[in-house]
Amino acid sequence: MIRKVWRWMVIIFVLLFLYLPILVLAVYSFTDATNIGAIRGFSVHNYVTLFTTPELRSMIAGTVVLALGSALIATVLGTMGAIGSFYSRKGMASAITTMNQVPVVNADVVTGFSICILLVVVLGISKDTYIPLVAGHVTLCAPFVFLAVIPKLKQMDPSIYEAALDLGATPFTALIRIVIPQIFPGILSGFAMAVTLSLDDYFVATYTKPATFDTISTYVVNATKGAQTTIKTALWALSTVIFLLVVLFSAVMNIRANKEERKTV
């Protein structure tokens, strides 16, 4: 009994640590308050500000477009890389795998800084072209797509590809009609991971973005240094919206996973 109480205390303590700040902020985002602790009336003005201020809207849109765009490129590149390396000779495969591992273990600061040095300082590509930013984010994300796809290739029965060739499909058709559908769950989770990584990134963006462009991360970091309270509290609203979206997304995914499970049982 005592043990059970202890167990629940640990669970609840960690839950509170992880969620209390976000929940408190969510409550206060619906008030006029400019500080936590002050007691003020109900208001949705933070949400109005969030969705009407052009600066905030373009920042959010920019972040999402960047995330989806670079995740898409990363997914195509990473998937091709995974398929290519999986069917290559050992030397080639291990070379790609080793290079792939570098951005995974590296600190984002180092990744961002080194890409900035090469593209901006050495090659002189202007940050305003967005090339360094997109390149940076693709570099950040593609290795994870690669890592998500490789296990699916390993699980796949290698003879189904041969079966497709045997039945008259060209290697290209066999790849599109047989291999890709088989590894699609891996590609999908790689894509999801790429989007998450890009959305969460601060460092690569700081070192490679145009001065006039901001992602949520860079914007929030700068905003906390400033003293503009309307922007500050509007970000509380943004935090709440993202939190709710994550909860919604997780719930949907979980329900779908349960359904799938019941189907197979």
Next chain:
Amino acid sequence: MEQTTNIIELKHITKTYEDGYSAVSDFNLEVKQGEFITFLGPSGCGKTTTLRMIAGFDLPTEGEILLNGRPITSLPPNKRPINTVFQRYALFPHMNIYENIAFGLRQKKTPEKVIAKKVKKVLELVDLEGFENRSIDTLSGGQQQRVAIARAVVNEPQILLLDEPLGALDLKMRKEMQLELKEMHRELGITFIYVTHDQEEALTMSDKIVVMSEGKMQQIGTPEDIYNEPINAFVADFIGDSNIFNGIMTGKLKARFCGGEFACVDDVEEGTHITAVVRPEDVTLTSPERGNIRGIVTSVIFKGIHYEITVESGKNEIVAQSVHSARVGDRVGVEVEPDNIHIMIAEDHTNIFAAEINKNYELEYNGTVLPVALTDVIKGSSMLEDGTLVDSRGLEIDPKKIRVKISIKPQDIELTDDQEEGLVQGSISNMIYKGDHYSYVIHTDLEQDFVVNDEYLWNMEDQVGLVMPVEKMIFTVKK
């Protein structure tokens, strides 16, 4: 109706991998239109590699493959009118049965109406009517196998390749499918090339069997030919149960093996080293006086329709099948009809003899302990502190249940005057001069014949000792 056209020809096919390993070497084969031909051999014999070269998944390093007389050696698999039934079916998991079967037809841009009709027909053929919309994972292994066959034959291939298609099925299902496949072959009239390591399967189904070992064709022939007239010891051993002995021709239609002299029907020149094969069902047990050799019954196992009786004669063991039982310890005579003795000229005179394991877990032969640890002989085994021998999984090994055979090449045995120095003693019963050395047959005191190459001249009937260095011995363990 006798078909005479060769549908496929393999000419001097060799497949060598980058690491220098040869999976198939100088393989030649002609397959007639409509034949059911089986590649039979143990795993790693090159049968699957050969099949994959016919399918087009692997390219031969050397040689040529002709389909209807035209070379297809490097034609990609999708361009060959040949379809494969894969070992683990290789059905496309994300497609239903209809789509799986339609896949090949779609590649040929067949109209949908025709596809539907053909799929329906082929599903009838494999007894899966109405299964079109089922998904693959709802099928049993046997049903998946049928879909795999349907998916291949719906394309009306000129040749159907089957790579151990029944390997994943249980015994009962396998027997059923064997008959069905045979029936299907008759109905479709296309050429089947079948790969298996199961000799019974090969004998049941095939028109012709190709026995393979170490990348080489050992023998090709009808199941009857292969069973009754195995061309060498490997084939004899692989197909059916066999007693295999080393021996020598001692006269016209007379052979000496297993410690006795037997009349035979194969006319081989006197003095030739031979391998004699006798099927257990051809061994007759009689009274001691009447047999070619005599021995003692050491084991009797009831096998349902017959008894399997092991007779020990000297150091030789003969297995017989008989409808009459015997008692362990009985003294019996062993008799074999001349035409049931299959004599092959031995290419390889390797001496094979059995060693014993004594109670101290040491290997012993002729009362001499061999300087070799049993743990080195039995792979993965180790000796516990309390002196019990365990295998790689830690299970105790019962020394009575395993047999260790020793092989040693004739050139690795040395003859000596000092008989005590030898591991075994005997007298020279035959000698042939082979140009740079003499090849002797020594009949040992344990009633075995050893072939020994020696450059020195000895005389017939000389008493000698056979020195056999342990490092030249190859040990094989049988449970």
Next chain:
Amino acid sequence: MHRHTFSRKYLGIPYAVFLLLFVVAPLVVLIYYAFTNGQGEFTAQNLTGFFSDPNTLGTLCYSFGIAMVTTAVCLLLAYPLAFILATSKLKGKSVIVLIFIMPMWINFSLRITALKEILTWLEGNLAYHPFLNTVLGMSYDFLPFMILPIYTTISKLDGALLEAARDLGAGELQAFLRVTLPLSLPGIMSGVSMVFLPAMTNYVVLDMLYNSTYIMGSLIGSYFAAYNWNGGSMIALILLGIICLFTLLTGGAEEENTRGGALL
């Protein structure tokens, strides 16, 4: 099948080229810059400078301090939690685990903002407790990365092992110390590497919580702001060295033990 016009292995070429361009080439340039001065002359000045300047060495020590304390806090919170979750027989366990992982998907800067508001309310002025706040902020940020690998490792443990230990006479504590803990070490290792390294470099957490002391990441930021590419490159290179060393020490980044594994 070399005669086919299309082969699957060619698909790897674009990605290999991409990796060469954006992973290998930047590192080569980084090394070049780290060992040259502003005029492009070869020098080891940047390296010797780092190890002889008390300020930079102090930063290195402070980074290690922050990282070690943060890692310890995360481990102390995550291990009991992961153990409880992994060994419980609750029905909707996957949902509960998901709840602990979800914060990873919320933008970290927004989460730190939330924490910052709470701490400001509690402490009045954040500047009074910079070290404490930084450790809290980083633990708050990185905790899910510690929970998940430990949870995964413990869930995969064969329950029979624990029963065997009990059967052989080990008490509950003994069984935990002698069986569960050693076998969950790989999970701990990957959790540690996923918290320790970011804690040495994620200087934004410090910035946002008004901790003006530098950590290793801050140095790169300051050199970047000052357009000192050579100095920044050397710091990046030193960080890279530390990362390599750390990765080797924690047993390498296996596929499932990386950030990717945690995110999925």
